[in-house]
Structures are given as C-alpha cells and as structure tokens.
Amino acid sequence: MNIKNAIKNFNELEQLQNAYHYTMGITNFDGNTVAPKNSYKARGLALSVLSGEVYKKFINKEVKELLAFLKENEKELNFLMTKKVDRYIEDYEKTSKIPMNEYIEYTKLQNESNHAWEEAKKNNTYETFAPYIQKMFDTNKRFATYRDNTKKPYDILLDDFEKGMEMKDIDNFFNYLKKEVVPIIKYSVKEYKGIRDDFLTRKFPINKQKELSYILTDILKMDRNNFTIAESEHPFTTGLNNYDVRFTTHYYEDMIASSFYSTMHEAGHAIYGLNHGMELNGSILLGGASNGIHESQSRFYENLIGRSKEFINYIYPTMVKLFPDQLADVTADEFFKAVNKPKTSLIRIEADELTYSLHIMVRYEIERMMFEDDINVKELPAIWNSKYEQYLGITPPNDTKGILQDVHWSFGLIGYFPSYALGSAYASQFIAKMKETVNFNKEMAKGNFTNINKWLKENIQKYGAIYTPKELIQKACNEEFNPKYYCDYLKNKFTSL
Amino acid sequence: MNIKNAIKNFNELEQLQNAYHYTMGITNFDGNTVAPKNSYKARGLALSVLSGEVYKKFINKEVKELLAFLKENEKELNFLMTKKVDRYIEDYEKTSKIPMNEYIEYTKLQNESNHAWEEAKKNNTYETFAPYIQKMFDTNKRFATYRDNTKKPYDILLDDFEKGMEMKDIDNFFNYLKKEVVPIIKYSVKEYKGIRDDFLTRKFPINKQKELSYILTDILKMDRNNFTIAESEHPFTTGLNNYDVRFTTHYYEDMIASSFYSTMHEAGHAIYGLNHGMELNGSILLGGASNGIHESQSRFYENLIGRSKEFINYIYPTMVKLFPDQLADVTADEFFKAVNKPKTSLIRIEADELTYSLHIMVRYEIERMMFEDDINVKELPAIWNSKYEQYLGITPPNDTKGILQDVHWSFGLIGYFPSYALGSAYASQFIAKMKETVNFNKEMAKGNFTNINKWLKENIQKYGAIYTPKELIQKACNEEFNPKYYCDYLKNKFTSL
Numbered sequence: 001m002n003i004k005n006a007i008k009n010f011n012e013l014e015q016l017q018n019a020y021h022y023t024m025g026i027t028n029f030d031g032n033t034v035a036p037k038n039s040y041k042a043r044g045l046a047l048s049v050l051s052g053e054v055y056k057k058f059i060n061k062e063v064k065e066l067l068a069f070l071k072e073n074e075k076e077l078n079f080l081m082t083k084k085v086d087r088y089i090e091d092y093e094k095t096s097k098i099p100m101n102e103y104i105e106y107t108k109l110q111n112e113s114n115h116a117w118e119e120a121k122k123n124n125t126y127e128t129f130a131p132y133i134q135k136m137f138d139t140n141k142r143f144a145t146y147r148d149n150t151k152k153p154y155d156i157l158l159d160d161f162e163k164g165m166e167m168k169d170i171d172n173f174f175n176y177l178k179k180e181v182v183p184i185i186k187y188s189v190k191e192y193k194g195i196r197d198d199f200l201t202r203k204f205p206i207n208k209q210k211e212l213s214y215i216l217t218d219i220l221k222m223d224r225n226n227f228t229i230a231e232s233e234h235p236f237t238t239g240l241n242n243y244d245v246r247f248t249t250h251y252y253e254d255m256i257a258s259s260f261y262s263t264m265h266e267a268g269h270a271i272y273g274l275n276h277g278m279e280l281n282g283s284i285l286l287g288g289a290s291n292g293i294h295e296s297q298s299r300f301y302e303n304l305i306g307r308s309k310e311f312i313n314y315i316y317p318t319m320v321k322l323f324p325d326q327l328a329d330v331t332a333d334e335f336f337k338a339v340n341k342p343k344t345s346l347i348r349i350e351a352d353e354l355t356y357s358l359h360i361m362v363r364y365e366i367e368r369m370m371f372e373d374d375i376n377v378k379e380l381p382a383i384w385n386s387k388y389e390q391y392l393g394i395t396p397p398n399d400t401k402g403i404l405q406d407v408h409w410s411f412g413l414i415g416y417f418p419s420y421a422l423g424s425a426y427a428s429q430f431i432a433k434m435k436e437t438v439n440f441n442k443e444m445a446k447g448n449f450t451n452i453n454k455w456l457k458e459n460i461q462k463y464g465a466i467y468t469p470k471e472l473i474q475k476a477c478n479e480e481f482n483p484k485y486y487c488d489y490l491k492n493k494f495t496s497l
Numbered sequence: 498m499n500i501k502n503a504i505k506n507f508n509e510l511e512q513l514q515n516a517y518h519y520t521m522g523i524t525n526f527d528g529n530t531v532a533p534k535n536s537y538k539a540r541g542l543a544l545s546v547l548s549g550e551v552y553k554k555f556i557n558k559e560v561k562e563l564l565a566f567l568k569e570n571e572k573e574l575n576f577l578m579t580k581k582v583d584r585y586i587e588d589y590e591k592t593s594k595i596p597m598n599e600y601i602e603y604t605k606l607q608n609e610s611n612h613a614w615e616e617a618k619k620n621n622t623y624e625t626f627a628p629y630i631q632k633m634f635d636t637n638k639r640f641a642t643y644r645d646n647t648k649k650p651y652d653i654l655l656d657d658f659e660k661g662m663e664m665k666d667i668d669n670f671f672n673y674l675k676k677e678v679v680p681i682i683k684y685s686v687k688e689y690k691g692i693r694d695d696f697l698t699r700k701f702p703i704n705k706q707k708e709l710s711y712i713l714t715d716i717l718k719m720d721r722n723n724f725t726i727a728e729s730e731h732p733f734t735t736g737l738n739n740y741d742v743r744f745t746t747h748y749y750e751d752m753i754a755s756s757f758y759s760t761m762h763e764a765g766h767a768i769y770g771l772n773h774g775m776e777l778n779g780s781i782l783l784g785g786a787s788n789g790i791h792e793s794q795s796r797f798y799e800n801l802i803g804r805s806k807e808f809i810n811y812i813y814p815t816m817v818k819l820f821p822d823q824l825a826d827v828t829a830d831e832f833f834k835a836v837n838k839p840k841t842s843l844i845r846i847e848a849d850e851l852t853y854s855l856h857i858m859v860r861y862e863i864e865r866m867m868f869e870d871d872i873n874v875k876e877l878p879a880i881w882n883s884k885y886e887q888y889l890g891i892t893p894p895n896d897t898k899g900i901l902q903d904v905h906w907s908f909g910l911i912g913y914f915p916s917y918a919l920g921s922a923y924a925s926q927f928i929a930k931m932k933e934t935v936n937f938n939k940e941m942a943k944g945n946f947t948n949i950n951k952w953l954k955e956n957i958q959k960y961g962a963i964y965t966p967k968e969l970i971q972k973a974c975n976e977e978f979n980p981k982y983y984c985d986y987l988k989n990k991f992t993s994l
Contacts, residue, residue: 019546022539023520030523034531037722039741042519042779049516053550207704225534244536282539 001069003076009066013058014084018282020054022240029238029246033230044111051107052100059096067092080279083466087284094160097146106139110411117410126399129410130377136412137370137377154371157415161291162422163468167368170418173425173483174361180487182391185354188342188494195497197338202326204256212322213249213263219315220267220301221449227270234349234407235262237298239273239288241281246270256323257339258350261302268301269294271453275461289460290469291416295423296430297456303353303424304431304489305452310445312336337497344392346401354494355392357424362387363406363417370414425486426473430460432485433477498566500573506563510555511581515779517551519737526735526743530727541608548604549597556593564589577776580963584781591657594643603636607908614907623896626907627874633909634867634874651868654912658788659919660965664865667915670922670980671858677984679888682852685839685991692994694835699823701753709819710746710760716812717764717798718946724767731846731904732759734795736770736785738778743767753820754836755847758799765798766791768950772958786957787966788913792920793927794953800850800921801928801986802949807942809833834994841889843898851991852889854921859884860903860914867911922983923970927957929982930974 024047031043057063070077070085077085095103113132120129144153155166213229225243232248239245247266251259272288280286288294305311316332327335342352348359366383369375375383384403389395396402408416434440434455443451459476473481521544528540554560567574567582574582592600610629617626641650652663710726722740729745736742744763748756769785777783785791802808813829824832839849845856863880866872872880881900886892893899905913931937931952940948956973970978 015542015546016550019543019550022543023524023547026524026527027520030527034725034727034743035523036725036741036743039723039737042738042741045512045779046516046519049512050520053513053516226536228531228533230531240536241539244533244539246531246533282542 001066003073006066006069006073007077007081010070010081010085013063013066013088014283016057017054017284020050020057024050025238025240029230032232032234032236033248040111040115044108047111048104048107052104055095055100055103059092059100064092064096080283080285080466084284087465091284094147098143102139102143106143106412109135109139113412114407114410117404117407121400121404124398124400124404126381126404129404130380133380133409134377136409137414140412140414141371152371154368154415158418159415161413161416161419163290164470165292165418165422170364173418173422174357174364176483177357177361177421177487181354181357181490184491184494185342185344185358188354188497189344192337192341192497195337195341196334197341199326199330199334200257200338201254202256203253204323204326206251206253208322209251209256209259212319213259215318215322216260216263216315217267217270219447219449220271221453222267222271222274226274229263235266237266237269237273239270239286241286242274242276242278243281245273256326261306261339262349264306265298265302268298271301271456272297272461275453275457276464277462280464280466283464285465287465289463289465289467289472291419292422292426293460293469293472295420296426297423297460299424300427300430300456304427305444307336307340307353308441308444309333309336310441311447312339314445314447340493340497342494344394346388346392346394346396347405353424354490357421358391360417360421362391367414367417425483426469426481428485428489429473429477429482430456431489433459498563500570503563503566503570504574504578507567507578507582510560510563510585511780513554514551514781517547517554521547522735522737526727529729529731529733530745537608537612541605541612544608545601545604549601552592552597552600556589556597561589561593577780577782577963581781584962588781591644595640599636599640603640603909606632606636610909611904611907614901614904618897618901621895621897621901623878623901626901627877630877630906631874633906634911637909637911638868649868651865651912655915656912658910658913658916660787661967662789662915662919667861670915670919671854671861673980674854674858674918674984678851678854678987681988681991682839682841682855685851685994686841689834689838689991689994692834692838693831694838696823696827696831697754697835698751699753700750701820701823703748703750705819706748706753706756709816710756712815712819713757713760713812714764714767716944716946717768718950719764719768719771723771726760732763734763734766734770736767736783738783739771739773739775740778742770753823758803758836759846761803762795762799765795768798768953769794769958772950772954773961774959777961777963780961782962784962786960786962786964786969788916789919789923790957790966790969792917793923794920794957796921797924797927797953801924802941804833804837804850805938805941806830806833807938808944809836811942811944837990837994839991841891843885843889843891843893844902850921851987854918855888857914857918859888864911864914922980923966923978925982925986926970926974926979927953928986930956 027043027047031040035043067085067089070081071089074082074085098106109132113129113136116129116132120126140157141153144151144156147156152167158165158167158170210229214224217224217227217229227245227247230246230248231250233250235247235249237245237247247263247270249259249262249266272294273286276286288297312335313332316335319335320327340352342354344355345351348356348363351359362384365387366380369383381399381403385395388402408414431440434452438451438455440452443449460472463472467475470480473479524540524544528537532540564582564586567578568586571579571582595603606629610626610633613626613629617623637654638650641648641653644653649664655662655664655667707726711721714721714724714726724742724744727743727745728747730747732744732746734742734744744760744767746756746759746763769791770783773783785794809832810829813832816832817824837849839851841852842848845853845860848856859881862884863877866880878896878900882892885899905911928937931949935948935952937949940946957969960969964972967977970976
C-alpha cells in the first residue's frame, strides 16, 4: 500500500458510506413522515438487511489495515483527512466489538420495539412495551461491555452522545441546577400563576400555521432550495448535507405555540445542517459535534430567540395579520408572557423553558438506576410517577402521559436525554460570548439574523464533527463548559417576566 | 451445492435485492416529492454508487452458478420459485452484457440529464437538452447491441417495456387505430365543439381538491393504512409492496379535472400495487406484468370508470357539496360532457381519451426514426411540430409545450410510450370480458367497487409479474390481444356524447 492508493481507497470507502447513509437516512425520514402506517415491517426488514451489508463493507480486515496505514502515515494527510481517519477508527473500534449477527438483530429489534411503543402509548398499555425496554437496556449494557469492560456501561453510553461526559459530570451539572434553578421554579410557578394564556388554545387555521412556518424560516434566512418542512407525529430534523436538510413539525389547530416553537427549534437544527463547511459534504464529519451541541443550536433559536421579548415584538404584528380573529385582543407582551409562563406540567416536549430540565433529570435518574441499581422494568411507572411528584409536584394520570411519552427508549437511545439539558446550558454560554461582538438584542428586535447566524456558523456550525464538544466550547468561548451562564439566564428571565 | 442450500442462498439474494430496491425506490420517490430542489446532485451520486454495489452483488460468478443450478433443478422448485429464477436469469442476461462502469455512468447520466431537462423545459431551451437526448439514444442503442446484435435495437427496447412486442406489432396496432379512430376524431372534434367546459377552470380550493382525492380512494375501497397520496410536478405511483404504495397528484386551483383524473389514474396503478398476491411481497415478481398492463389498470380507473356517465352521476352530488360555489349551476351531464369533450391539444397528459393515442403515435414515430433513420437531434423539434400539425392540426408555440413536455427521454425511457396506448386498448378488452360476469355499469352507478375490483384482482393484479402480458391477456380473456375492443369503445362513446 502506498499513501496515494490508500487515500483513493479511503475516498471510495467514504463515498460508499455516504451512499448508504443518504438512502437509509431518507428511508427513515420517509418512514416518519409520509409512509403508510402498515409499511413498517418491510421497511424494518430492508433496513436491517442493509445494515448487515454496511457492517460487512466497513468491518473487515481490509478496512482495518487501510485505517491503520493511514493513521501511521498521518503526517502525509491534510488536517481534515486526519480527523476523518480518527473518526472512522473510533467507529471501527465501537462497531467491530459487536458481533455482526447481534448488530443486525439489534436493528430489527429497534424497528419492532418502536412499533410496540407506538401501540402501547396509543392504548396506555405499559406492560406490552415493558419487555422491549428490558431488551433495549440489556442489549445496550451488553454492547457497552463488549466495547470496554473496564468502564461502567452507562458511562460508555453517555460518552457516545456527549463525548467526554460521564455520570460524575452529569451528576455535577444536575446538582448545580437543582441548587440554583429549583428555588426559582418554586418562586416563579407561584408568582406567575395569573399570567393569561387562554388565547394560545384558540382555533388557529392550519394553513395559516403552515404559512407562519415558512415566514419564520425566511426571517431566519434559510434558503428554500436547500431545505423542506414536512409533518410528523414527533418533530425532528434530518440533515443529509448542505443542500438537503428536512425538518418536521406538527400542526394542532388549538395549539399555536406547538408548531411555532417546534418550527423554531427544528429550524435551529436545520441551520446547523445547512451551515457545515462545504468540504464536509459526503463525509463522516457531517452531523454536528454532538447531540448536546446540536441541541444548543435548536434551543438557541427556540428559546433565546423565539421566546425573547425582542423577537416576539418583531414577529407579533405578522402573527396578528395571519390570525386576526384569534389575536386581535392580545398584545405582544401578553403573548410573550404566555409562551414563557412557567408551569409544572407532565409532558416534556410541551414544558416551558424553566421547568424543562426537571423532565430531563427524571429520565436521567431512571436510566442511571436501570444501570447501577438493576431495577426491574415493572417498577418503572411507579418510579417515574413518584419522581414527577417529587420534582414537579404532579402525578401522571396514566402511563401514556407518563413513562410512555418519549420515543427514545424504543430505539435504544439510552444516555441521550442529558444532552437536551446540556444543549440549553451550552446555548446560554454561547450567547454570552456572542454578545461581546454582536448586538444580539438589537439585531433580534429588527429581525436581522445576518450577524447572529454568522457568529454561530463561524464559531460552531461550520466545523461539523471536526471537534469534540469540549474542544468546540473552548475554541468558541475561550473557556470550558460552565453551567453558570444557563442558571444566570434562567434566574434573570424568570424573576422579571 | 445442494438444492436446499441453493434455495437458501437464493432467498438471501432475494432479500438483498428487495432491500436495495426498497431504499432506492424510496429515495427516488422522495426526490420527486419532498426533497429540496438543490438535493439532486448528492442524491444522484448516492444512487449511482449504490447501483454499482447492486451490480457487483448480482452480476458475478456465484450468482450465475446459483441461477444455473436452480434452473437445472427446476423440477424440485415450486411454481413461484421457477418463475422467480427465470426472471433473475433474464435480468442477469440483460445486465451482465453491460460493463459495470458503463452501467454506473448511465445512472449518473440519467440524473444529470433529468436535471438538464427540467431546466430546459422551464426556460424553453431545447438546445441545452438536445445533447442529453443524443446521449440517451446512443447509450440505449449501444446497450441494446451489447445484449443482442442480431436484433434491431429498438425492437429490444420495445420488448423491455412490453414483452413480446416489436416494431411490426406496434406498427400494426397504430395503423389499425389510424384507420379506425382518426375518422371519429375528425368527426367528433367538430361535432362536440359547442360542449360547455368553462366551469372546469373556475377556482376550486386546493384543500377541497385534496379532500376529494381521499373521497375517491375511499370509494375505490383503498385502505389508507397501506397507501398515501403525495404531490409532485408529474403524477406517478411507487408501489413497494402490498402494504406500501404511494401515488402523487398535482393540485391546480383552476384545473379541477387535473387532480380528479390524475388521482383516478394513479389510484389504478396503486390498486394494482396493493392487490399483488401476498406471496409476491419482497420478490422480483412484484411490480406488474408490464408497463402496458400497468397502464391498462390506471386507464381503467381513469377513463372507463372516471369518465363514464354512471360514475360521474354517482360522484357528482358529492362534488357539488365540496364545491357549491363552483358547480351549483352545472349538471352532472354537463360535467360528464365537459371532461369527455374531444379537443386537439398540445399536451399529452391533458389530452382527452379520444385524441390521446395520437400523442403517443408522434412519440413512437420519432423514436423509431431516431433508431431506424439515424436523424439528428437538432431536427427533432421541427419533426415534432410537423407531426402535431399533421395528426392534430395544431403546432406547438414553443418547445416547452412541444418536444420538451415529457420527462421520459431524460431518464432514457425509450420504447416506453407505446405502452400507454396499449394500456388503453388492453383495458377495453378486459372490460368486455368482465361484463360477462359483472354488471359493470350498474355497479359503477352505485359506486360499488367490490365486484369490479375483485375481477381485476383475480384475473390480472394478483399475478404480479408471473405471466407475460400475452399470457395474462390469454388467461384473462381467453383470446389474444385484440385492439378491436378499444376502437369499438371509442367509436361508441364518441359518436353519442
């Protein structure tokens, strides 16, 4: 092997990886948007067969030798290539420790399990989904042990979603939040009880809500030739490359805030997807630095912009024009207060900015218990409900509104939830830094996103997965992650609504 | 190799074939529906890379030996397996004669060419698309020669889309139509000139048109769990298996007949896709006997049902309820006449039932000339226009409304057009047979599709691609293909509107 050939082979491997990633990504996107209900079995089978193909193509002696050769000759590679090679080696190490048949079985299990979850949620039958939770936790624990039996399995999973984060880091983060934020929650839920928000559940025509979604993305300067908005039960974003990003939302006639804020949230993910450096297209370094960093971008647009007084003042006249019958008797300030009103609520994705992280803590603590204390899945609904009572003072009336509400465990996404709370905290830290050079509040008040988008692109988004979250935060903020910014932001906002 | 292992290997091959077919099919469907405009390049690259993978997986010594072994031991296989093996061997023979690099280049060319066509059509610049037409004809001619240099290339292509049909058959068919149908066209275009159809271009709200689409598919007894309706520039159907069929339509506010009849047409394709025998799911025998047979089903629902007096009488009160402002002053009989009014028109997909086949003849004759007379692509617009003048007495004002109107050549679908006209003719022959046992007109008048659907399912649809078109027509009608039914139907209908 010489370096020229090795690079050529590597480029071919990358093109192949991208081809599978693209078509399987589209197939999943389709499955969650337009595909007919009964299509899931055949789709599951097709995807599991292809995941076996992908395993065979990427986990074998030739690829291993190629990667080793490139690593040895790192000096001859450009910076981007070294990063790509490192990432392939990392993925190789992870995947190759899992036997192929178990790997394929797992993709089949994900499909079945997701379907079982949908049915259980619909019918409020936790007992039909419980065996899948058990299997998902068992399988993930086993896979983690295959990968490194010297570490705690849950630490390995946390690191998968947020590199460099272990239980002790997440514990510290949540303990800090508990100390700093929980008192504000107690205060502000009571203090702001009287805020009027009845108008948010008036009937807002869905075609007008759809119009609003595109008005928002136009304001955020997103190019309609490069992205599209679809609809799905649970909003999500699929970013395939700088020319092909899709996000979804869900329109409820009597919940204007739902499509408004899910559009702002997913637009944040989508802007990240559209702003990767062009040189990353078709490479393994697309997709963002981590789940937490991705979530920092979505929270940024959803909360720091979308729930700010400045942006609401800017967009509100447009909304009154779109919804004259629904909003004529409501002022911008009333709307601002209504969408920020802190409430103890049951459903994570409908939670306000302040109480949101409590929902995450419940999930994190349960995952931690499943790994560390080996509890039985039968006990989970009771544990869930008691934690909601403890943190939020509210008990779910049924499992559909309790432990069955989230899709994540059905896909085996365990260790994922903490990244939601980290994302909010990262976003506050980024904005503090941004404000040193960008007149953030003034620009937002004018609906001018040129400089705001540019800062995020230049400091975060363009790097894709080149840097780890820790490296990226250090580069962008010139200091390490510090949850103080987040707590200060919440304290400041929710003591002066 | 023993028979048990061979069957096992074959089943694995089939599952793999289906996995690629499914995900690449979804990717194409997505590309034509929701994908953002600028996504085409990356999609084209991904699909061409995977088409190379598919080639390598299916065209090699092992597969060849496996298929030969199964063919030799045919006696030990069940009926369905023998049909599958035959089909794999046939496809193997076709594909293996084309060198892999040319095969991959061709899929890339298709993507580029399709994009060039879209731009040329939009901007009325035939000259930018002409080189692609040349390449597409050249490549298809070369591929046909690789496959069998003892036959005429165009005969090989015609046979691809309609097995058993060569130029002489198509010539005979069109000559018969010219003799029998052209005189009726001349008569009826003049005779029915006064039919009122102004109301078809009133403003019909798009959300109501969408509602109508689902009302129609409900009447046709299509299960919404198994199919979905999307939107695209050109309506089409993607049938993946009995649980996953999608069709598209296009809603124009001022063209109610467009979405109505494209829905009926694509519903016909979709019903075929939903009614394959369950044992064909995941196999190479899904997808219909031929393009012509598929088109017979779509034409059946679009024209023989959708444009019949009985069905219009049945559906019309519902339409008046949906569109009271637009249709209150129009009777069912006026609507029936308007959607059947024969007109000489420029655009194939908007043509009435009677003049439709003339549009096909123009295309067939041009394709035939490209192969047999070796004419230059620069001459094509002039030839196109003179043929429209000759057959329809009308000259396109520009190429967008002339030679650039159809997508087919951009994808290299050459030899495909005749199947549209054959489909209409097959449909008339099927209905004549069906009427021996089903009271077709009476059932339609009641909106009762149980027996009509059942006849089509039992005699045509359930067989998928098990039989050739010729075999299928013989089985269903107890005689060979006869265009007389079609001509009689047109004569009868268009002399008594």
